[in-house]
Amino acid sequence: MEHSGSSTIEGDLAELIVRTLKLKIDPTSIRPEAPLFGEGLGLDSIDALELSLAISQRYGYQLKSSDPEIKVIFSSLRALAKAIEKNRTK
Protein backbone atom coordinates (compact mmCIF):
# COMPACT_ATOMS: atom_id res chain seq x y z
CA MET A 1 0.00 0.00 0.00
CA GLU A 2 1.37 3.37 -0.92
CA HIS A 3 0.95 6.27 1.42
CA SER A 4 -1.00 8.90 -0.48
CA GLY A 5 0.91 11.76 1.22
CA SER A 6 4.32 10.61 0.07
CA SER A 7 3.21 9.92 -3.49
CA THR A 8 1.96 13.52 -3.75
CA ILE A 9 5.33 14.64 -2.44
CA GLU A 10 7.03 12.36 -4.96
CA GLY A 11 5.47 14.30 -7.83
CA ASP A 12 6.18 17.63 -6.20
CA LEU A 13 9.75 16.62 -5.35
CA ALA A 14 10.43 15.32 -8.88
CA GLU A 15 9.50 18.76 -10.20
CA LEU A 16 11.68 20.44 -7.59
CA ILE A 17 14.65 18.24 -8.58
CA VAL A 18 14.25 18.89 -12.30
CA ARG A 19 13.83 22.64 -11.80
CA THR A 20 16.60 23.06 -9.22
CA LEU A 21 19.16 20.98 -11.09
CA LYS A 22 18.12 22.18 -14.57
CA LEU A 23 17.69 18.64 -15.85
CA LYS A 24 16.19 18.33 -19.29
CA ILE A 25 13.80 15.55 -18.43
CA ASP A 26 10.11 15.19 -17.74
CA PRO A 27 9.66 15.04 -13.94
CA THR A 28 7.18 12.18 -14.36
CA SER A 29 9.91 10.15 -16.10
CA ILE A 30 11.95 9.84 -12.89
CA ARG A 31 11.34 6.30 -11.69
CA PRO A 32 10.53 6.45 -7.97
CA GLU A 33 12.82 3.51 -7.09
CA ALA A 34 15.74 4.36 -9.41
CA PRO A 35 18.99 5.71 -7.92
CA LEU A 36 19.32 9.50 -8.03
CA PHE A 37 23.12 9.63 -7.81
CA GLY A 38 25.92 7.97 -9.74
CA GLU A 39 24.20 5.98 -12.43
CA GLY A 40 20.49 6.68 -12.72
CA LEU A 41 20.11 10.44 -12.91
CA GLY A 42 23.89 10.83 -12.53
CA LEU A 43 23.75 13.50 -9.85
CA ASP A 44 26.85 14.50 -7.85
CA SER A 45 27.62 16.00 -4.44
CA ILE A 46 27.12 19.56 -5.65
CA ASP A 47 23.65 18.53 -6.76
CA ALA A 48 23.07 17.02 -3.31
CA LEU A 49 24.04 20.32 -1.72
CA GLU A 50 21.93 22.35 -4.12
CA LEU A 51 18.99 20.02 -3.64
CA SER A 52 19.34 20.19 0.15
CA LEU A 53 18.89 23.98 0.01
CA ALA A 54 15.79 23.68 -2.16
CA ILE A 55 14.31 21.02 0.15
CA SER A 56 15.05 23.13 3.21
CA GLN A 57 13.37 26.17 1.65
CA ARG A 58 10.32 24.32 0.45
CA TYR A 59 9.71 21.76 3.17
CA GLY A 60 11.68 23.14 6.13
CA TYR A 61 13.71 19.93 6.40
CA GLN A 62 17.47 20.23 6.81
CA LEU A 63 19.38 17.23 5.52
CA LYS A 64 22.42 16.05 7.48
CA SER A 65 25.08 13.59 6.33
CA SER A 66 25.51 12.62 9.99
CA ASP A 67 22.03 11.08 9.76
CA PRO A 68 22.74 7.32 9.77
CA GLU A 69 19.96 6.95 7.20
CA ILE A 70 21.43 9.49 4.78
CA LYS A 71 22.48 6.91 2.18
CA VAL A 72 18.99 5.42 2.24
CA ILE A 73 17.35 8.88 2.11
CA PHE A 74 19.28 9.82 -1.02
CA SER A 75 18.96 6.41 -2.65
CA SER A 76 15.82 7.21 -4.65
CA LEU A 77 13.03 9.69 -5.23
CA ARG A 78 10.70 7.54 -3.14
CA ALA A 79 13.10 7.31 -0.16
CA LEU A 80 13.75 11.05 -0.27
CA ALA A 81 10.01 11.79 -0.46
CA LYS A 82 9.40 9.55 2.55
CA ALA A 83 12.10 11.28 4.60
CA ILE A 84 10.62 14.68 3.71
CA GLU A 85 7.12 13.50 4.64
CA LYS A 86 8.42 12.39 8.03
CA ASN A 87 10.56 15.45 8.81
CA ARG A 88 8.91 18.39 7.06
CA THR A 89 8.11 21.47 9.12
CA LYS A 90 6.27 23.33 6.38
Added chain:
Amino acid sequence: MHETRLIGPYDSDDVVAWGHGTPRTAGQFLADARSLAESLPDRSTVLNLAASRYEFLVGFAAAILRGQVTLLPHSRAPHALRRIADDFPGSYALTDRDEQREEIPSIPIQIRPAPSSVPRPTVVPRIPLDQVVAVAFTSGTTGTPVPNRKTWGALTAVARATGSRLGIKERDRVTVVATVPHQHMFGLESSVMLPIMHGLAMHAGRPLFPADIQNVLAEAPGRWMLVTTPLHLRACIAENVLAPPGGLVLSATAPLALDLARRVERQFQSAVHEIFGFAEAGSIAERRTIAGDRWKPLDGVCVIQEETSCTVRAPYLPDPVSVPDRLSVGSDGTFVVHGRKADHVNVAGHRVSIGDLNAKLLEIEGVHDGVFVLPDEETGLVTRLMAFVVAPGKSSEEILHRLRACVDPVFLPRPLVCLPKLPRNETGKLPRESVDEMIRQWKEQNGHDV
Protein backbone atom coordinates in the same frame (compact mmCIF):
# COMPACT_ATOMS: atom_id res chain seq x y z
CA MET B 1 68.47 21.04 5.18
CA HIS B 2 67.70 18.34 2.65
CA GLU B 3 65.01 16.51 4.56
CA THR B 4 62.26 17.36 7.00
CA ARG B 5 60.01 15.58 9.47
CA LEU B 6 56.94 13.67 8.32
CA ILE B 7 54.82 15.56 10.85
CA GLY B 8 55.34 18.77 12.73
CA PRO B 9 55.76 19.50 16.42
CA TYR B 10 53.25 17.16 18.06
CA ASP B 11 53.75 15.44 21.41
CA SER B 12 52.95 11.78 20.97
CA ASP B 13 49.59 12.17 22.79
CA ASP B 14 48.52 15.31 20.88
CA VAL B 15 45.46 14.69 18.72
CA VAL B 16 46.08 14.55 14.97
CA ALA B 17 42.50 13.77 13.95
CA TRP B 18 39.03 13.95 15.46
CA GLY B 19 35.81 12.42 14.26
CA HIS B 20 35.08 9.07 12.61
CA GLY B 21 35.53 7.09 15.81
CA THR B 22 37.94 7.90 18.60
CA PRO B 23 40.51 10.66 18.27
CA ARG B 24 43.89 9.50 16.97
CA THR B 25 47.03 10.87 18.56
CA ALA B 26 50.36 11.59 16.89
CA GLY B 27 51.81 8.42 18.44
CA GLN B 28 48.94 6.33 17.11
CA PHE B 29 49.21 8.01 13.72
CA LEU B 30 52.88 7.11 13.38
CA ALA B 31 52.09 3.53 14.39
CA ASP B 32 49.15 3.40 11.92
CA ALA B 33 51.31 4.75 9.08
CA ARG B 34 54.22 2.35 9.79
CA SER B 35 51.93 -0.62 10.08
CA LEU B 36 50.18 0.16 6.78
CA ALA B 37 53.53 0.90 5.09
CA GLU B 38 54.74 -2.60 5.96
CA SER B 39 51.70 -4.19 4.33
CA LEU B 40 51.72 -2.20 1.07
CA PRO B 41 52.58 -4.06 -2.14
CA ASP B 42 55.88 -3.31 -3.81
CA ARG B 43 54.67 -0.80 -6.40
CA SER B 44 55.72 2.71 -7.29
CA THR B 45 52.34 4.50 -7.58
CA VAL B 46 49.12 4.40 -5.57
CA LEU B 47 45.70 6.02 -5.95
CA ASN B 48 44.53 7.05 -2.50
CA LEU B 49 40.71 7.10 -2.62
CA ALA B 50 40.07 7.08 1.14
CA ALA B 51 37.01 9.17 2.05
CA SER B 52 38.15 9.74 5.65
CA ARG B 53 40.76 12.49 5.86
CA TYR B 54 42.59 10.58 8.57
CA GLU B 55 42.69 7.36 6.59
CA PHE B 56 43.85 9.33 3.56
CA LEU B 57 46.65 10.79 5.71
CA VAL B 58 47.68 7.35 6.97
CA GLY B 59 47.73 6.03 3.39
CA PHE B 60 49.64 9.08 2.13
CA ALA B 61 52.24 8.80 4.91
CA ALA B 62 52.59 5.03 4.43
CA ALA B 63 53.19 5.54 0.71
CA ILE B 64 55.81 8.22 1.44
CA LEU B 65 57.58 5.90 3.89
CA ARG B 66 57.74 3.25 1.17
CA GLY B 67 58.92 5.76 -1.45
CA GLN B 68 55.64 5.42 -3.38
CA VAL B 69 53.97 8.30 -5.22
CA THR B 70 50.33 9.10 -4.38
CA LEU B 71 48.25 9.84 -7.49
CA LEU B 72 45.50 12.41 -6.90
CA PRO B 73 42.69 11.70 -9.36
CA HIS B 74 40.65 14.85 -10.09
CA SER B 75 37.57 12.68 -10.33
CA ARG B 76 36.44 9.32 -8.96
CA ALA B 77 34.58 8.57 -12.19
CA PRO B 78 35.50 5.07 -13.46
CA HIS B 79 36.92 6.37 -16.76
CA ALA B 80 39.16 8.87 -14.95
CA LEU B 81 40.58 6.19 -12.64
CA ARG B 82 41.04 3.77 -15.52
CA ARG B 83 42.89 6.46 -17.49
CA ILE B 84 45.30 7.09 -14.65
CA ALA B 85 45.76 3.36 -14.03
CA ASP B 86 46.64 2.96 -17.73
CA ASP B 87 49.08 5.86 -17.65
CA PHE B 88 50.76 4.56 -14.49
CA PRO B 89 50.85 0.79 -15.00
CA GLY B 90 51.17 -1.27 -11.85
CA SER B 91 49.20 1.24 -9.75
CA TYR B 92 46.88 0.03 -7.02
CA ALA B 93 44.26 1.85 -4.96
CA LEU B 94 43.87 2.42 -1.24
CA THR B 95 40.18 2.54 -0.40
CA ASP B 96 37.77 2.63 2.50
CA ARG B 97 36.93 -0.65 4.17
CA ASP B 98 33.63 -1.15 2.37
CA GLU B 99 34.68 0.03 -1.07
CA GLN B 100 35.87 -2.22 -3.88
CA ARG B 101 36.82 -0.70 -7.21
CA GLU B 102 36.59 -2.64 -10.44
CA GLU B 103 38.99 -0.48 -12.41
CA ILE B 104 42.09 -1.16 -10.36
CA PRO B 105 43.36 -3.64 -7.73
CA SER B 106 42.38 -2.15 -4.39
CA ILE B 107 43.43 -2.55 -0.78
CA PRO B 108 41.17 -1.32 2.01
CA ILE B 109 42.86 0.82 4.67
CA GLN B 110 42.52 -0.92 8.02
CA ILE B 111 43.04 1.20 11.12
CA ARG B 112 43.40 -0.93 14.24
CA PRO B 113 41.53 0.19 17.37
CA ALA B 114 43.65 2.38 19.64
CA PRO B 115 45.76 0.29 22.02
CA SER B 116 44.85 0.69 25.68
CA SER B 117 48.48 1.22 26.71
CA VAL B 118 50.16 4.61 26.35
CA PRO B 119 52.00 4.61 23.01
CA ARG B 120 55.74 4.59 23.44
CA PRO B 121 57.59 7.68 22.24
CA THR B 122 58.29 7.27 18.57
CA VAL B 123 60.92 8.74 16.34
CA VAL B 124 59.37 10.87 13.59
CA PRO B 125 60.71 9.75 10.19
CA ARG B 126 62.47 12.33 8.04
CA ILE B 127 61.61 12.68 4.36
CA PRO B 128 63.98 14.00 1.65
CA LEU B 129 62.75 17.34 0.28
CA ASP B 130 63.30 16.25 -3.31
CA GLN B 131 61.25 13.04 -2.96
CA VAL B 132 58.25 13.13 -5.33
CA VAL B 133 55.31 12.24 -3.08
CA ALA B 134 52.22 13.14 -5.12
CA VAL B 135 50.99 13.69 -8.65
CA ALA B 136 48.08 16.07 -9.29
CA PHE B 137 46.38 16.01 -12.68
CA THR B 138 45.17 18.88 -14.83
CA SER B 139 43.20 18.56 -18.02
CA GLY B 140 45.61 19.19 -20.86
CA THR B 141 45.00 20.77 -24.24
CA THR B 142 44.32 17.39 -25.84
CA GLY B 143 42.00 16.26 -23.09
CA THR B 144 44.59 13.86 -21.68
CA PRO B 145 45.20 14.54 -17.98
CA VAL B 146 48.64 16.11 -17.52
CA PRO B 147 50.54 14.91 -14.44
CA ASN B 148 52.06 17.55 -12.13
CA ARG B 149 54.70 16.08 -9.82
CA LYS B 150 54.81 17.38 -6.24
CA THR B 151 57.88 17.03 -4.09
CA TRP B 152 57.80 16.75 -0.30
CA GLY B 153 59.73 20.04 -0.27
CA ALA B 154 57.03 21.83 -2.30
CA LEU B 155 54.14 20.53 -0.18
CA THR B 156 55.82 21.35 3.14
CA ALA B 157 56.94 24.81 1.94
CA VAL B 158 53.41 25.74 0.78
CA ALA B 159 51.88 24.44 4.03
CA ARG B 160 54.31 26.50 6.14
CA ALA B 161 53.93 29.64 4.02
CA THR B 162 50.12 29.41 4.14
CA GLY B 163 50.12 28.88 7.91
CA SER B 164 52.46 31.79 8.54
CA ARG B 165 50.38 34.08 6.30
CA LEU B 166 47.24 33.16 8.28
CA GLY B 167 49.01 33.79 11.59
CA ILE B 168 48.93 30.13 12.61
CA LYS B 169 51.59 29.16 15.12
CA GLU B 170 52.96 25.73 15.82
CA ARG B 171 50.78 23.71 18.19
CA ASP B 172 47.98 26.30 18.20
CA ARG B 173 44.78 24.74 19.51
CA VAL B 174 43.11 24.74 16.11
CA THR B 175 40.96 22.07 14.45
CA VAL B 176 40.98 22.13 10.66
CA VAL B 177 37.61 21.19 9.14
CA ALA B 178 37.27 20.84 5.37
CA THR B 179 34.40 20.54 2.92
CA VAL B 180 36.81 19.99 0.02
CA PRO B 181 38.20 16.60 -1.00
CA HIS B 182 41.73 15.91 0.24
CA GLN B 183 42.55 14.47 -3.20
CA HIS B 184 42.28 18.00 -4.65
CA MET B 185 45.49 20.10 -4.47
CA PHE B 186 43.87 22.81 -2.33
CA GLY B 187 42.42 20.16 -0.02
CA LEU B 188 45.75 18.33 0.26
CA GLU B 189 47.70 21.52 0.97
CA SER B 190 45.29 23.24 3.33
CA SER B 191 43.42 20.43 5.08
CA VAL B 192 46.16 17.78 5.32
CA MET B 193 49.64 19.32 4.96
CA LEU B 194 48.87 22.58 6.81
CA PRO B 195 47.62 20.88 10.00
CA ILE B 196 50.32 18.19 10.10
CA MET B 197 53.16 20.66 9.51
CA HIS B 198 51.95 22.95 12.31
CA GLY B 199 50.97 20.29 14.83
CA LEU B 200 47.23 21.08 14.55
CA ALA B 201 44.27 18.71 14.70
CA MET B 202 42.09 17.89 11.69
CA HIS B 203 38.51 16.72 11.49
CA ALA B 204 38.51 13.40 9.65
CA GLY B 205 35.14 13.88 7.97
CA ARG B 206 33.98 16.04 5.10
CA PRO B 207 30.79 17.88 6.08
CA LEU B 208 28.67 18.59 3.02
CA PHE B 209 25.32 20.03 4.05
CA PRO B 210 25.06 23.33 5.94
CA ALA B 211 23.66 21.54 9.01
CA ASP B 212 26.72 19.22 8.99
CA ILE B 213 29.10 22.16 8.77
CA GLN B 214 27.35 23.87 11.70
CA ASN B 215 27.58 20.70 13.85
CA VAL B 216 31.23 20.04 13.11
CA LEU B 217 32.29 23.66 13.73
CA ALA B 218 30.35 23.71 17.01
CA GLU B 219 32.07 20.52 18.19
CA ALA B 220 35.59 21.26 16.93
CA PRO B 221 37.97 21.45 19.92
CA GLY B 222 39.78 24.81 20.22
CA ARG B 223 39.51 27.33 17.43
CA TRP B 224 38.12 26.13 14.12
CA MET B 225 39.51 26.68 10.66
CA LEU B 226 37.18 25.91 7.76
CA VAL B 227 38.79 24.97 4.43
CA THR B 228 36.05 25.39 1.88
CA THR B 229 34.72 26.92 -1.34
CA PRO B 230 32.41 29.82 -2.27
CA LEU B 231 29.77 27.20 -3.06
CA HIS B 232 29.65 25.82 0.48
CA LEU B 233 29.83 29.31 1.97
CA ARG B 234 26.84 30.42 -0.09
CA ALA B 235 24.93 27.38 1.16
CA CYS B 236 25.89 28.23 4.78
CA ILE B 237 24.57 31.78 4.39
CA ALA B 238 21.36 30.57 2.72
CA GLU B 239 20.72 28.22 5.65
CA ASN B 240 21.78 30.71 8.30
CA VAL B 241 24.56 28.51 9.68
CA LEU B 242 26.12 29.69 12.93
CA ALA B 243 29.65 29.04 14.16
CA PRO B 244 31.59 29.80 17.34
CA PRO B 245 33.13 33.27 16.82
CA GLY B 246 36.83 33.80 16.21
CA GLY B 247 37.32 31.02 13.67
CA LEU B 248 39.05 31.23 10.33
CA VAL B 249 37.65 30.57 6.87
CA LEU B 250 39.95 29.66 3.99
CA SER B 251 38.21 29.54 0.61
CA ALA B 252 39.54 28.59 -2.82
CA THR B 253 38.70 26.97 -6.18
CA ALA B 254 36.69 29.97 -7.44
CA PRO B 255 36.65 33.69 -6.67
CA LEU B 256 34.64 34.58 -3.59
CA ALA B 257 32.21 37.47 -4.13
CA LEU B 258 32.94 40.43 -1.88
CA ASP B 259 29.34 40.59 -0.67
CA LEU B 260 29.39 36.90 0.27
CA ALA B 261 32.70 37.32 2.11
CA ARG B 262 31.22 40.23 4.10
CA ARG B 263 28.18 38.21 5.07
CA VAL B 264 30.27 35.22 6.14
CA GLU B 265 32.56 37.43 8.23
CA ARG B 266 29.51 38.94 9.93
CA GLN B 267 27.59 35.73 10.44
CA PHE B 268 30.57 33.63 11.64
CA GLN B 269 32.29 36.58 13.38
CA SER B 270 35.45 35.21 11.81
CA ALA B 271 38.01 36.29 9.23
CA VAL B 272 37.56 35.06 5.66
CA HIS B 273 40.70 34.52 3.62
CA GLU B 274 41.10 33.21 0.10
CA ILE B 275 43.85 31.21 -1.56
CA PHE B 276 44.77 31.56 -5.20
CA GLY B 277 46.43 28.59 -6.80
CA PHE B 278 46.30 25.96 -9.51
CA ALA B 279 47.38 22.35 -9.74
CA GLU B 280 50.63 23.06 -11.62
CA ALA B 281 52.06 25.30 -8.86
CA GLY B 282 49.83 24.72 -5.83
CA SER B 283 48.72 27.62 -3.62
CA ILE B 284 50.62 30.76 -4.57
CA ALA B 285 48.85 33.75 -3.00
CA GLU B 286 46.39 34.84 -0.33
CA ARG B 287 44.03 37.72 0.38
CA ARG B 288 41.48 38.68 2.99
CA THR B 289 38.55 39.20 0.64
CA ILE B 290 37.02 42.19 2.45
CA ALA B 291 40.38 44.00 2.48
CA GLY B 292 40.62 44.45 -1.29
CA ASP B 293 41.00 42.57 -4.52
CA ARG B 294 44.82 42.33 -4.58
CA TRP B 295 46.46 38.97 -3.99
CA LYS B 296 49.65 38.79 -1.90
CA PRO B 297 52.04 36.04 -3.01
CA LEU B 298 52.96 33.57 -0.26
CA ASP B 299 56.46 33.97 1.19
CA GLY B 300 59.05 32.81 -1.31
CA VAL B 301 56.65 33.00 -4.26
CA CYS B 302 57.29 35.48 -7.05
CA VAL B 303 54.77 36.19 -9.81
CA ILE B 304 56.31 37.70 -12.92
CA GLN B 305 54.41 39.58 -15.58
CA GLU B 306 55.50 38.58 -19.04
CA GLU B 307 54.28 39.75 -22.41
CA THR B 308 51.37 37.43 -22.95
CA SER B 309 51.04 35.69 -19.62
CA CYS B 310 52.44 35.43 -16.13
CA THR B 311 54.79 32.93 -14.57
CA VAL B 312 55.38 31.84 -11.00
CA ARG B 313 58.75 31.14 -9.45
CA ALA B 314 59.39 29.61 -6.06
CA PRO B 315 62.44 27.93 -4.50
CA TYR B 316 60.62 24.58 -4.50
CA LEU B 317 59.50 24.74 -8.15
CA PRO B 318 62.23 23.33 -10.42
CA ASP B 319 61.06 25.53 -13.32
CA PRO B 320 58.91 28.66 -13.66
CA VAL B 321 55.25 27.72 -14.06
CA SER B 322 52.84 29.51 -16.38
CA VAL B 323 49.68 30.87 -14.71
CA PRO B 324 46.45 29.68 -16.39
CA ASP B 325 44.64 32.96 -15.59
CA ARG B 326 45.11 36.51 -16.82
CA LEU B 327 46.77 38.62 -14.11
CA SER B 328 48.25 42.06 -13.77
CA VAL B 329 51.16 42.25 -11.36
CA GLY B 330 51.90 45.50 -9.50
CA SER B 331 55.33 46.90 -8.68
CA ASP B 332 55.01 45.53 -5.13
CA GLY B 333 54.52 42.00 -6.44
CA THR B 334 50.82 41.80 -5.54
CA PHE B 335 48.42 41.05 -8.36
CA VAL B 336 44.84 41.25 -9.59
CA VAL B 337 43.15 38.32 -11.34
CA HIS B 338 41.14 39.27 -14.42
CA GLY B 339 39.75 35.88 -15.27
CA ARG B 340 40.54 32.78 -17.12
CA LYS B 341 42.44 32.70 -20.37
CA ALA B 342 40.20 32.37 -23.39
CA ASP B 343 38.60 28.98 -23.74
CA HIS B 344 39.04 27.92 -20.10
CA VAL B 345 36.09 27.74 -17.74
CA ASN B 346 35.73 26.76 -14.11
CA VAL B 347 32.78 24.62 -13.04
CA ALA B 348 32.52 24.06 -9.30
CA GLY B 349 36.27 24.42 -8.88
CA HIS B 350 37.25 22.22 -11.81
CA ARG B 351 39.00 23.87 -14.72
CA VAL B 352 38.49 22.66 -18.23
CA SER B 353 39.08 23.79 -21.78
CA ILE B 354 35.86 24.26 -23.74
CA GLY B 355 37.82 23.28 -26.85
CA ASP B 356 38.62 19.88 -25.33
CA LEU B 357 35.01 19.30 -24.39
CA ASN B 358 33.86 20.27 -27.88
CA ALA B 359 36.40 17.89 -29.41
CA LYS B 360 35.04 15.03 -27.29
CA LEU B 361 31.49 15.90 -28.26
CA LEU B 362 32.35 15.88 -31.95
CA GLU B 363 34.07 12.50 -31.64
CA ILE B 364 30.72 10.92 -30.78
CA GLU B 365 29.28 9.00 -33.71
CA GLY B 366 26.31 10.78 -35.24
CA VAL B 367 27.21 14.21 -33.84
CA HIS B 368 27.58 16.61 -36.79
CA ASP B 369 28.15 19.80 -34.87
CA GLY B 370 28.05 20.90 -31.27
CA VAL B 371 29.35 23.34 -28.67
CA PHE B 372 29.60 23.57 -24.92
CA VAL B 373 28.79 26.97 -23.45
CA LEU B 374 28.93 28.42 -19.97
CA PRO B 375 25.89 30.66 -19.45
CA ASP B 376 26.75 34.06 -18.00
CA GLU B 377 24.20 34.31 -15.27
CA GLU B 378 24.64 32.94 -11.78
CA THR B 379 21.63 30.91 -10.71
CA GLY B 380 21.79 28.40 -7.92
CA LEU B 381 25.08 27.50 -6.30
CA VAL B 382 27.05 26.70 -9.39
CA THR B 383 26.62 27.53 -13.06
CA ARG B 384 26.71 24.37 -15.14
CA LEU B 385 27.72 24.05 -18.74
CA MET B 386 25.11 23.71 -21.46
CA ALA B 387 25.62 22.02 -24.81
CA PHE B 388 23.93 22.61 -28.15
CA VAL B 389 24.25 19.66 -30.47
CA VAL B 390 23.32 18.81 -34.03
CA ALA B 391 22.87 15.04 -34.29
CA PRO B 392 20.01 14.02 -36.58
CA GLY B 393 18.31 10.86 -35.39
CA LYS B 394 20.06 10.86 -31.98
CA SER B 395 18.38 11.72 -28.70
CA SER B 396 20.02 13.95 -26.13
CA GLU B 397 19.95 10.97 -23.71
CA GLU B 398 22.03 8.87 -26.14
CA ILE B 399 24.61 11.64 -26.55
CA LEU B 400 24.73 12.26 -22.79
CA HIS B 401 25.27 8.57 -22.20
CA ARG B 402 28.26 8.63 -24.57
CA LEU B 403 29.64 11.81 -23.01
CA ARG B 404 29.39 10.30 -19.53
CA ALA B 405 31.98 7.73 -20.60
CA CYS B 406 34.63 10.31 -21.50
CA VAL B 407 33.88 13.54 -19.62
CA ASP B 408 34.00 14.23 -15.88
CA PRO B 409 30.47 14.28 -14.46
CA VAL B 410 30.87 17.87 -13.28
CA PHE B 411 31.21 19.00 -16.90
CA LEU B 412 28.19 17.12 -18.23
CA PRO B 413 25.86 19.69 -19.83
CA ARG B 414 22.70 20.81 -18.05
CA PRO B 415 20.93 20.57 -20.38
CA LEU B 416 22.13 19.08 -23.64
CA VAL B 417 19.89 20.62 -26.30
CA CYS B 418 19.52 19.05 -29.74
CA LEU B 419 18.99 21.53 -32.59
CA PRO B 420 18.62 21.16 -36.38
CA LYS B 421 21.65 23.44 -36.83
CA LEU B 422 23.88 25.89 -34.95
CA PRO B 423 23.77 29.62 -35.81
CA ARG B 424 27.30 29.74 -37.22
CA ASN B 425 28.25 32.82 -39.24
CA GLU B 426 29.73 32.75 -42.75
CA THR B 427 33.24 32.16 -41.39
CA GLY B 428 31.96 29.17 -39.49
CA LYS B 429 32.34 30.89 -36.12
CA LEU B 430 29.75 31.04 -33.39
CA PRO B 431 29.68 34.63 -32.14
CA ARG B 432 28.91 35.05 -28.44
CA GLU B 433 25.71 36.98 -29.32
CA SER B 434 24.39 33.99 -31.28
CA VAL B 435 25.23 31.70 -28.38
CA ASP B 436 23.42 34.01 -25.95
CA GLU B 437 20.44 34.06 -28.30
CA MET B 438 20.37 30.24 -28.41
CA ILE B 439 20.40 30.13 -24.61
CA ARG B 440 17.65 32.77 -24.45
CA GLN B 441 15.44 30.92 -26.91
CA TRP B 442 15.91 27.62 -25.12
CA LYS B 443 14.92 29.20 -21.81
CA GLU B 444 11.90 30.86 -23.33
CA GLN B 445 10.69 27.57 -24.78
CA ASN B 446 11.27 25.75 -21.53
CA GLY B 447 9.54 28.17 -19.20
CA HIS B 448 12.68 29.48 -17.46
CA ASP B 449 12.91 33.12 -16.50
CA VAL B 450 14.77 35.01 -19.17
